[in-house]
Amino acid sequence: MDAVVIGLGFTGLPTAVAAVRAGMTVLGIDANPERVREITDQRPGCGLTTVAEHDLRVALTSGRLQLRHNTEGIPHAGVYVLCVPTPADHHGRLDVSLLIQAADDVARAMRPGALVIVQSTCAPGTVDEVVLPRLAATSGLCPGLDFHLAHSPVRTDPGNVSVDAVPRVVAGHTPRCTELAVRFVGRIADQVVPVSSPRAAELVKIFENTFRMVNISLACELAALCRVQRVDVDEVLEAAGSKPYGFLRHRPGPGAGGDCIPVSAGFFTASARRHGLHSPVVDAAIAVNNAMPAHTVHRVREALAARGLPPLRRCRVLVAGVTYKPDTANVRQSAAVRVLNELAGEADVAYHDPYVPNLVLDNGTTLQSQPATAPADLVLIMTRHAAHEPVRRDDVPVFDCSSGAPVEVA
Known part of the structure; x- marks a missing residue:
C-alpha cells in the first residue's frame, strides 16, 4: 500500500479518495464494521457530504481503494494518515483514547522510513506529547530518523467545499x-501551507474555529439587542457587510455545533488553563453558545x-431538522438536538429529518424520524435542508x- 488511512469519517474518507485520485493505492481502515460495510456497498449518504458518490464509486471500482475493519490488521505502507475522532470530554479537554489506539496500531505495523501524518483535530501539544512518544515506544524506532511524523489538520465544510480545494497546513517533527x-x-490538496512546528499547526486549527465560535456568539448577542430595539438583525448584518475591511459576517443561530467549532473552543480554554492563562473572551463565547x-x-x-397558544407542556412538538448544519448527516454537538433534549423535559417530542433516521435523546429515549406531516400541535424548524422541500403546515403553528x-411562518 502507498497509504493507509485510519478512520473513514468526514475527513478520512475524502483523504482516501483524494489519494486514489492522485494515483496511489490506498487502504482505508475503520473501527466500526458497519461503517466499512456501508462504504463498500456505496449506500446513499455514505460519503457524509464530503465525498461525491461518483468519486467514491470510481475509487472503489478502480481497485486502488480497499477497505477493512481494524481488527483485520494494518499492513506495511509508506504513509499512514490518522483521521480518528478526538472528541472533547466533560471538561472540554481532548479525549485521546482513539488517537492513542491508532498510533499504537500503526507503530506495530510501520517499518523504517514510514511517514505518519496526524490529521485529527488536536489540542496544542498533542502530537509532540502523546502521539510521538507512543509511536516511538511501541515501534522501537527513532522519530525524525527511523520514521517521520507530521500534523496536517483538515478544514472541512461538509456539503459545500471539497476538502482538497481548501489550503492544508502542514508541520513536521523535523524539517525532513x-x-x-x-x-x-x-498530491491530495491544491495548496499546502507549511508552518514551523506541530504545535503551530495545532493552534492554527484551534484558533480559526474558536474565531468562528466567538463571532457566532457575538452575532447571537447582536440578534438579542436588535430584537429589543425592534430592528431586523439581517438588515444590520447586510449593511455592516458593505464595509470593505475589518468585518466578516457571521449569522446568529440556536448554537454552533459540529465536530470542530465548539470542540476547538473547549480545547483553546483548556490549553490556556493548563498553562496558567485566562481566556475570558473565549469563555464568554462558550457560555453564550451553551x-x-x-x-x-x-x-x-x-x-x-x-x-394565546397552549403552553409547551400541553403540546406535541415536531422538530424539523436536527443536524448541526443544513444538508449534512452530522448531529454531533447539534444545537437542534440540544433544543430537542430541552423540549423533552416538558413536552411530547418528535422530529423530522431525512438525513437522520434514528436519534437517541439524553434521557435514553430512542426516536425515529417522522414525516413532516406527522401529528403535532406545534412545529419548530431548527435546520433548513436546502436539498429537501421546506416544511409546510397549514394545520398547526410553525x-x-x-x-x-x-419566527412564525405564515
Whole structure:
C-alpha cells in the first residue's frame, strides 16, 4: 500500500479518495464494521457530504481503494494518515483514547522510513506529547530518523467545499518530516501551507474555529439587542457587510455545533488553563453558545404565550431538522438536538429529518424520524435542508428557530 488511512469519517474518507485520485493505492481502515460495510456497498449518504458518490464509486471500482475493519490488521505502507475522532470530554479537554489506539496500531505495523501524518483535530501539544512518544515506544524506532511524523489538520465544510480545494497546513517533527509531509499532502490538496512546528499547526486549527465560535456568539448577542430595539438583525448584518475591511459576517443561530467549532473552543480554554492563562473572551463565547438552546426554548414559550397558544407542556412538538448544519448527516454537538433534549423535559417530542433516521435523546429515549406531516400541535424548524422541500403546515403553528429566535411562518 502507498497509504493507509485510519478512520473513514468526514475527513478520512475524502483523504482516501483524494489519494486514489492522485494515483496511489490506498487502504482505508475503520473501527466500526458497519461503517466499512456501508462504504463498500456505496449506500446513499455514505460519503457524509464530503465525498461525491461518483468519486467514491470510481475509487472503489478502480481497485486502488480497499477497505477493512481494524481488527483485520494494518499492513506495511509508506504513509499512514490518522483521521480518528478526538472528541472533547466533560471538561472540554481532548479525549485521546482513539488517537492513542491508532498510533499504537500503526507503530506495530510501520517499518523504517514510514511517514505518519496526524490529521485529527488536536489540542496544542498533542502530537509532540502523546502521539510521538507512543509511536516511538511501541515501534522501537527513532522519530525524525527511523520514521517521520507530521500534523496536517483538515478544514472541512461538509456539503459545500471539497476538502482538497481548501489550503492544508502542514508541520513536521523535523524539517525532513515537514518536507515529506508537504510532498504527500501536496498530491491530495491544491495548496499546502507549511508552518514551523506541530504545535503551530495545532493552534492554527484551534484558533480559526474558536474565531468562528466567538463571532457566532457575538452575532447571537447582536440578534438579542436588535430584537429589543425592534430592528431586523439581517438588515444590520447586510449593511455592516458593505464595509470593505475589518468585518466578516457571521449569522446568529440556536448554537454552533459540529465536530470542530465548539470542540476547538473547549480545547483553546483548556490549553490556556493548563498553562496558567485566562481566556475570558473565549469563555464568554462558550457560555453564550451553551445557553442558546435553552434560550431558544424560552423564546418559544414566550411566542406561544403572546399568541394565546397552549403552553409547551400541553403540546406535541415536531422538530424539523436536527443536524448541526443544513444538508449534512452530522448531529454531533447539534444545537437542534440540544433544543430537542430541552423540549423533552416538558413536552411530547418528535422530529423530522431525512438525513437522520434514528436519534437517541439524553434521557435514553430512542426516536425515529417522522414525516413532516406527522401529528403535532406545534412545529419548530431548527435546520433548513436546502436539498429537501421546506416544511409546510397549514394545520398547526410553525416557528422557524433556525436563526435562534422563533419566527412564525405564515
